[in-house]
Amino acid sequence: xxxxxxxxxxxxxQRGTSLTIQCQVDSQVTMMFWYRQQxxxxxxxxxxxxxxxxxxxxxxxxxxxxxxxxxxxxxxxxTVSNMSPEDSSIYLCSVEKGLGNExxxxxxxRLTVT
Amino acid sequence: xxxxxxxPLFLSMQEGKNYTIYCNYSTTSDRLYWYRQDPGKSLESLxxxxxxxxxxxxxxxxxxxxxxxxxxxxxxxxxxxxxxxTYFCAVKAAGNKxxxxxxxxxxxxx
Numbered sequence: 001x002x003x004x005x006x007x008x009x010x011x012x013x014q015r016g017t018s019l020t021i022q023c024q025v026d027s028q029v030t031m032m033f034w035y036r037q038q039x040x041x042x043x044x045x046x047x048x049x050x051x052x053x054x055x056x057x058x059x060x061x062x063x064x065x066x067x068x069x070x071x072x073x074x075x076x077x078x079t080v081s082n083m084s085p086e087d088s089s090i091y092l093c094s095v096e097k098g099l100g101n102e103x104x105x106x107x108x109x110r111l112t113v114t
Numbered sequence: 115x116x117x118x119x120x121x122p123l124f125l126s127m128q129e130g131k132n133y134t135i136y137c138n139y140s141t142t143s144d145r146l147y148w149y150r151q152d153p154g155k156s157l158e159s160l161x162x163x164x165x166x167x168x169x170x171x172x173x174x175x176x177x178x179x180x181x182x183x184x185x186x187x188x189x190x191x192x193x194x195x196x197x198x199x200t201y202f203c204a205v206k207a208a209g210n211k212x213x214x215x216x217x218x219x220x221x222x223x224x
Contacts, residue, residue: 042215043214045212058211101210103147103159
């Protein structure tokens with residue numbers, strides 16, 4: 001399994017500001033993923049973060065809005081830039097591990113934009 | 115583009131009875147995942163189904179996969195209150211990324 005921590009666990013931010021969310025894993029992993037879960041909704045993949053290369057963004061998500069860093073095999077950050085109330089969501093990081101390619105999720109960061 | 119559909123979206127269960135959640139997906143995949151999410155919590159991995167005909171069971175939950183029909187089911191036996199949660203299926207697409215179904219909110223009433 002994988003133990004994943006995220007910081008902060010929650011935050012309330014003003015419109016127009018930016019927030020950086022950190023994701024730390026207890027072991028080295030090749031791929032890390034960032035998801036968004038809007039209130040009452042399912043999860044949507046924002047991007048895949050690989051160490052040593054640019055993140056790969058899904059349709060509807062762009063690097064200027066959601067810059068991602070992946071400096072090593074246990075850590076990644078997601079920044080939500082120039083926030084608006086529509087960015088209010090839970091942001092979760094995820095990693096893939098194990099022979100069965102299980103995907104584990106962090107505890108999430110609950111973001112409210114006012 | 116891979117699409118994943120779950121039904122029903124909401125399931126009101128009576129304790130002691132059996133129920134099934136369905137997960138249909140649109141393109142070929144070799145991995146299907148089931149997760150549980152409690153309110154305000156992250157996702158807990160329940161099952162990973164790797165091949166056609168795979169069946170996994172844990173307690174009152176049993177998941178199966180039919181890759182030819184592109185269908186997975188999550189069967190709940192003799193529902194109990196502790197099973198109240200939202201259940202998601204997710205299918206692995208190219209690039210190891212998961213596409214999630216819309217979720218099934220389960221409420222078990224006494």
